[in-house]
Amino acid sequence: MMSANKILVDLTIAAVQLNPQIGKLNETISRAKLLLNTFKTKMDTKVPKKKLDLIVFPEFALTGYNFISRDHILPYTHTTQDSPSFKFAQDVSKMFDCYTVIGYPECETESKETLYNSAVVVSPKGDLVFNYRKSFLYYTEEDWNCSENPKQFQNFPLSFPGRGKNINNPNSEPIDITLNTSIGICMDLSPYKFEAPFNDCEFASFNIDKKVELIICPMAWLHSTSITKNDYELDERSSNDKILKKLEEIRSNLEDQGLPIIGSQGDFQIDLESNHVTERLPVGSSQIGHDYNELTKPDMSNINYWMHRFMPFLQLNVRKYWAERGLMSDIFEETGDASYMGASRENYWNFANKNAILVIANRCGIESGNTIFAGSSGMYKFNGRDNFGINELMKDDNKRLDTTNPSVDLYGNLGKGKEGVIMRTVHCEIDR
Numbered sequence: 001m002m003s004a005n006k007i008l009v010d011l012t013i014a015a016v017q018l019n020p021q022i023g024k025l026n027e028t029i030s031r032a033k034l035l036l037n038t039f040k041t042k043m044d045t046k047v048p049k050k051k052l053d054l055i056v057f058p059e060f061a062l063t064g065y066n067f068i069s070r071d072h073i074l075p076y077t078h079t080t081q082d083s084p085s086f087k088f089a090q091d092v093s094k095m096f097d098c099y100t101v102i103g104y105p106e107c108e109t110e111s112k113e114t115l116y117n118s119a120v121v122v123s124p125k126g127d128l129v130f131n132y133r134k135s136f137l138y139y140t141e142e143d144w145n146c147s148e149n150p151k152q153f154q155n156f157p158l159s160f161p162g163r164g165k166n167i168n169n170p171n172s173e174p175i176d177i178t179l180n181t182s183i184g185i186c187m188d189l190s191p192y193k194f195e196a197p198f199n200d201c202e203f204a205s206f207n208i209d210k211k212v213e214l215i216i217c218p219m220a221w222l223h224s225t226s227i228t229k230n231d232y233e234l235d236e237r238s239s240n241d242k243i244l245k246k247l248e249e250i251r252s253n254l255e256d257q258g259l260p261i262i263g264s265q266g267d268f269q270i271d272l273e274s275n276h277v278t279e280r281l282p283v284g285s286s287q288i289g290h291d292y293n294e295l296t297k298p299d300m301s302n303i304n305y306w307m308h309r310f311m312p313f314l315q316l317n318v319r320k321y322w323a324e325r326g327l328m329s330d331i332f333e334e335t336g337d338a339s340y341m342g343a344s345r346e347n348y349w350n351f352a353n354k355n356a357i358l359v360i361a362n363r364c365g366i367e368s369g370n371t372i373f374a375g376s377s378g379m380y381k382f383n384g385r386d387n388f389g390i391n392e393l394m395k396d397d398n399k400r401l402d403t404t405n406p407s408v409d410l411y412g413n414l415g416k417g418k419e420g421v422i423m424r425t426v427h428c429e430i431d432r
């Protein structure tokens, strides 16, 4: 049934991709400002002219990410409003008259006992709107004794004055809208400690259950050629061999591209072309490269993986199967009111006919010569479409847990390895 009060929302969003290195805060800030100035000049000459509503920076966007101990990170931790990242965000908000979200290392108090991996939301006027602390931690955070968000996943209201239109009467006065918003920082998208069952999709399920409409993800997500803790956990001989082989691969990939060991900096990719959408390539496609090269092209294996982690937002046939066979009450006996894979006791797909926007700002570059980040920042809309033809429905769900699922719209992505900005105007329909 069509709801009478559907509101059409248009938001112009930018995601910034940076390659910060530890100990180079001022250099990173200068480069980011140069990038933003270039972006603003390009944006101002665009017809029709766009006004930015939201700009998102990566996890630990200015400080670098790979801190190896508590002592290592302490000089870079601050209480929210004393953080250089907060001050930078205030400048950015004022420059574009928009919200800024940025990831930074936080200490709860000046005594620096409790540390968090956080992201702050700053209003267009430069005020603190919300501070979110990462809930699910990655190995690297354990090395410096980071604390988990005691509140776990959170949602909050974010207001966009005049950004709505009545769907039945698009010429009427613009409507002020407040979007139900959440933040997920990188590992928040993964199974808790990599141990929880994959299909629990904890963060996505939280967003389904709370009816979140705007999902903002600052990330420092790794590229598959990166060396990770898993490589060190093999037996000593295979570990050494594997690490040496991977290091050699990283070195030769960079040499082929004439890049230093930290990867590319300052060679900006600025993408304001709304028709430049990302091509849907299925998992396993021979067109998906796995090497760290072609740095202006997105890393499709990670993008497909991110979509898989949002499986509760994707159209799946298995939910209809459960509903038709009357299996729901068995499946949901233990989960109570919470959803599982997007389905709940009452409703085979809680997200059907709804919309949600996802913004991912992932860092790029290389730290410590061994940790490679995957870039590929971009925007997506989960369109809630469930009305696919029968042929479409016959397709195996397992082959559609990626960008080929038509219930996700891809607005575009930056490449895996260049610093830059991507801007898109996203459209969604919300119920009010």
Ligand code: GLN
Pocket (backbone or CB within 6 Å): 059, 137, 138, 185, 186, 187, 188, 190, 219, 220, 221, 222, 223
């Ligand atoms: N799961 C993420 C990855 O493998 C976690 C990284 C992070 O939290 N920064 O890249």
